[in-house]
Each structure stands twice: as structure tokens, then as C-alpha cells.
Amino acid sequence: MTSIVRLDARALDKDELKQHFNAQGCVIVEKFFPQSVLESACNELEALVDLKAEQLLEDGHVNETYKDVPFEKRIYRLYAGKNQHAAPKLFRAELHREGLYPLFFHQPLLDCVEHLLGTCELRLYPNYTVRPKLPRDARHEVLWHQDAGYTQSTAWHAPREVSNDEIEQIARSMVNVWTPLVPATTENGCMQFVIGSHKLGIQRHVDKGDKNYLEIDDAALESALAKTAPVNVELKPGDVVLFHQLLFHCGTANESDHVRWSVDFRYQNADFPTLRQEPGHMARSAKKPASAVANARQWAELELGGPNPR
Numbered sequence: 001m002t003s004i005v006r007l008d009a010r011a012l013d014k015d016e017l018k019q020h021f022n023a024q025g026c027v028i029v030e031k032f033f034p035q036s037v038l039e040s041a042c043n044e045l046e047a048l049v050d051l052k053a054e055q056l057l058e059d060g061h062v063n064e065t066y067k068d069v070p071f072e073k074r075i076y077r078l079y080a081g082k083n084q085h086a087a088p089k090l091f092r093a094e095l096h097r098e099g100l101y102p103l104f105f106h107q108p109l110l111d112c113v114e115h116l117l118g119t120c121e122l123r124l125y126p127n128y129t130v131r132p133k134l135p136r137d138a139r140h141e142v143l144w145h146q147d148a149g150y151t152q153s154t155a156w157h158a159p160r161e162v163s164n165d166e167i168e169q170i171a172r173s174m175v176n177v178w179t180p181l182v183p184a185t186t187e188n189g190c191m192q193f194v195i196g197s198h199k200l201g202i203q204r205h206v207d208k209g210d211k212n213y214l215e216i217d218d219a220a221l222e223s224a225l226a227k228t229a230p231v232n233v234e235l236k237p238g239d240v241v242l243f244h245q246l247l248f249h250c251g252t253a254n255e256s257d258h259v260r261w262s263v264d265f266r267y268q269n270a271d272f273p274t275l276r277q278e279p280g281h282m283a284r285s286a287k288k289p290a291s292a293v294a295n296a297r298q299w300a301e302l303e304l305g306g307p308n309p310r
């Protein structure tokens with residue numbers, strides 16, 4: 001079985017990165033984010049969990065805030081039992097906090113994306129997400145999809161009908177990034193990829209209303225899985241996987257006793273439309289350097305997806 005190529009950030013050759021990204025539709029870079037970036041992100045998410053805990057206490061849903069329970073278990077503990085249905089599946093608007101700036105605007109990451117997309121006009125696409133994937137909770141499983149399937153769907157995001165040619169062009173203007181904040185394993189619900197499936201083009205997606213997600217049409221999915229067995233994307237904190245908007249992927253069930261915390265976000269060549277109401281935030285620009293988010297404080301003052309006021 002083919003596996004995803006793993007490169008080491010300490011000896012990263014960006015041409016090699018690009019070659020694997022284009023050939024496989026995905027590539028892992030190990031030891032990419034420094035500890036300081038991870039700690040900064042985790043501290044902010046701890047602070048978010050603190051807020052949730054205080055609210056649950058105030059509303060009488062818990063008797064204590066479980067302050068001493070470790071990061072990878074606390075949110076699960078807070079929402080255990082009768083509160084589980086109310087546990088957040090993801091955080092988005094809440095991510096405008098200073099401690100997340102170093103992750104979303106990590107310069108070596110922007111260098112890689114610039115190399116992959118061939119432009120330094122880069123926006124952070126307006127759907128940056130942190131997922132606290134809870135154990136044994138089907139709501140946190142993500143069905144097989146291509147991200148471009150959501151982008152194209154007028155029921156989800158697209159403000160107008162978008163042809164397959166156009167969506168594939170827009171898909172090529174983007175790079176997806178996924179990184180774990182605790183080890184992502186087969187047991188705790190890592191993602192699965194069908195390597196090379198980005199070459200199959202955009203697929204029809206079916207709304208699985210009961211699951212609250214889209215899923216690739218059965219026939220297309222079965223045919224792809226019959227040809228290429230999916231691989232588990234196991235990663236350690238600090239590792240990053242870059243993948244194509246057209247790659248078939250899913251987020252599996254968490255069968256462990258702890259929360260699988262992860263961050264997924266995307267960058268886009270800013271010369272292309274987001275196909276969302278929101279314009280996103282500029283991460284880097286040679287044409288208009290002042291349009292890029294300049295620092296953590298500015299990031300914290302902005303809102304989900306823009307508009308970028310400068």
C-alpha cells in the first residue's frame with residue numbers, strides 16, 4: 001500500500017514538497033511547528049475551555065470546572081453524560097485570540113504555501129477551525145468529502161452556481177493544512193486520505209442531513225476506495241499535513257478515552273474568489289503589504305472571515 005510521503009522540516013526541500021503535493025495530493029512535514037507555537041495555541045484553547053466551564057457552572061450544568069483535568073480530557077469531562085449533546089464540535093469565530101496568530105501566520109508555513117501556489121498574494125481562507133473531537137460521539141465524525149464539495153455547494157457556502165471547471169480551478173488556488181494538538185492516531189480519530197484522489201476531479205456530494213455533513217456520492221466513493229485503500233493520517237503535535245482541496249478524506253471516530261484536538265485551515269491565492277460571503281484575511285502580500293494581518297493584537301481584533309479593515 002502506498003503511504004503518504006513524510007518530509008522532515010529540518011531538511012525541507014520545497015521543490016520536493018511540491019512534487020509530492022502534486023503527485024499524491026498530500027504531503028506530511030514532520031516537526032514543522034516549534035513548541036512555542038503549539039504552546040501558545042494550546043494556552044488559548046485552554047482559556048476557551050475555561051470560559052465554557054465557567055458558563056456551564058453558572059448555568060448549573062456542572063458542579064465544578066475541572067480546572068485540574070488535563071487539556072486532552074477536560075472538555076470531555078465537562079460535557080460528559082447529559083451535557084454531551086451540547087459539546088462544541090468545532091471553534092471558528094472564537095479563534096480570533098492572540099495566541100493563535102503564531103500558528104495561522106507562521107512564516108515558514110506561508111513560505112511553503114507560497115511555493116506550492118506560486119504566488120505571495122495569500123489569504124487565510126475564512127473557515128479556520130479547531131476541532132475537539134470527543135470520544136465515542138458520532139457527531140464528531142466527518143464523512144468522506146472533498147473540501148471543494150462544500151465550497152461548491154450553494155446549500156452550504158457558494159453564493160451562486162459554480163461549474164465543475166470553475167470549482168476545480170478554485171481548488172487549485174488553495175492549500176489545506178491540518179495539524180494536531182495531541183497525537184492524532186487511528187484510535188482517537190485521525191483523518192483518512194485516498195492518496196491520489198485529487199486527480200479524479202470534483203465529485204457530486206450528497207447532503208447527509210442526519211449526519212449534518214456532505215458525503216461523496218456512493219458510486220464514486222466505492223470506486224475510488226476499491227482502487228486505492230485509504231490511509232490513516234497519524235501525526236504528532238508539531239507535524240503538519242498539507243493536502244489538496246480535491247483530495248478524498250474523512251475524519252474517523254474517536255475510540256479513545258481522550259479528546260483529539262486539531263486545527264484545520266486553508267490558504268488561497270488571493271486573486272481567486274473565496275466563493276463565500278466572507279473575503280478571508282490577507283496573510284501575505286507583495287502588492288499591498290499593509291493588507292496582511294500584521295500582528296497578534298490585530299488578529300484578535302478581527303472577526304471570523306473578514307472583512308479585513310485595512
Ligand SMILES: O=C(O)CCC(=O)C(=O)O
Nearest residue numbers: 131142191250251252264
Ligand atoms: O479533523 C477531522 O477529523 C476532519 C477534518 C476535515 O475533514 C478537514 O479538515 O477538511
